[in-house]
Amino acid sequence: MDARFLGIRELDEVPSVAVVIDVMRAYTVAAWAFARGAERIVLAGSLEEALALKDRHPEWVALKDGPPAPGFDAVNSPGLMRSAELAGRTVVQKTTAGTVGALAVRDASLVLCAGFVVAEATAAVLRQVGGDGVTFVVTGEDGRAEEDLACAQYIAQRAAGHEGDAAEFLRRADTSRAAAELREGLRAGAHPDDVALCLELDRFPFAMVAAQEDSRTVLRPRAVSRPDQLNFGQDWPV
Template identity: 70%
Template sequence: MTHRFVGVGALTDVPRVAVVIDVMRAFTVAAWAFSRGAERIVLASSEEEALALKAASPGWLALKDGPPAAGFDAVNSPGLMRSADLAGRTVVQKTTAGTVGALAVADAPLVLCASFVVAGATARFLRAEGREPVTFVVTGEDGRADEDLACAEYIGRRITDSDVEAGPYLRRARTSKAAGELADGVRRGYRGVDPDDVELCLEADRFDFVMAARREESLLVLRPLPRAAVDDGGEERRTARR
């Protein structure tokens, strides 16, 4: 299967299949939100839009990068997300890299959002789809973030070799600039960073679902596809194609 790895700024066309990677931390957080019962995640283009969507839709929650801020219910931290009760809730997410990357390829026929925690499920889904080329959108550091590139390469290898070991890719991510910055934030006591964030971002294949993004009216909405859709196809997978 043919792959390409590009940064958001290097996108020059609408990919046929786009896999948007943000390991630290947007799409690790999104996966944890789904594991905690969230029904859907709306990807916002700005903090102002996130707050406006929340204000217009009672019961919705808003999440952002950085420290806690007025109007926002959560921050972009898997360590803080893992204890949240999100059963049936809609979360509006705005981050510096991940949501930007997803919105940049929103018109692609198939958009998946991924990190290490859903890497195996994402690879199985792509193998079953069989469509190529797959464009991996590396969202961090203008396409140079080693944790995102390592995750993209791991998924790419797993599409054709389900026995590939995650260890070498996780070691690259552990020594990345983003991992160092998160660890430094913990040491300095920054709000919005949990001591377990790095380790939670480096748990390969923790969850069995795929996260597929599609337009719903004017919004780009991320939803989980269950294990049956990942392994066997069916209506859920056809829905992800639009």
């Protein structure tokens, strides 16, 4: 498999297949939202758009990066999202990097959004789709976020059919700048368990596919079969 690893600003054309990576924390949060029963996640292009959608649809759940803010129901934290009641609900998500990356490649024929928690399911979809070229969008730190790059490289390895050991990839993410900032309380809207939750390999047995619906970019889960050898979390759904 021909894998490219690019930052958002390095995207010079619309890829055929794109995997958008945001480990800490957008797509770990999104996975938890689906695990808590969310039907879909609308990816907003701005805080203003997220608030406008919430205003038109008061029953939707709006979340953002940073501290709580008027008009928003939640913040971008897996530690907080894991206790949310979202059965059948629509979530509107706006983050600094993750949602920006997905919107940048929204015209690709296939867009997957991922973190370590859905790594194997994402790789399984890539194996099913086949083809040679996959663009991994490393969203954090202008494409230099070590946790996102490590996750992208791990998924690429699994998609190519290589077994490999996830330990080194997880170590790189665990010692990344983002992990340190979360642990030190430098990022608002965080929970003490956020880093650990972001590093739960294959926690969920679904991939997350972004597609255009009514001129919006909408993320939905795609269930993946669970062979016995896969190390998916045994207590999903939660």
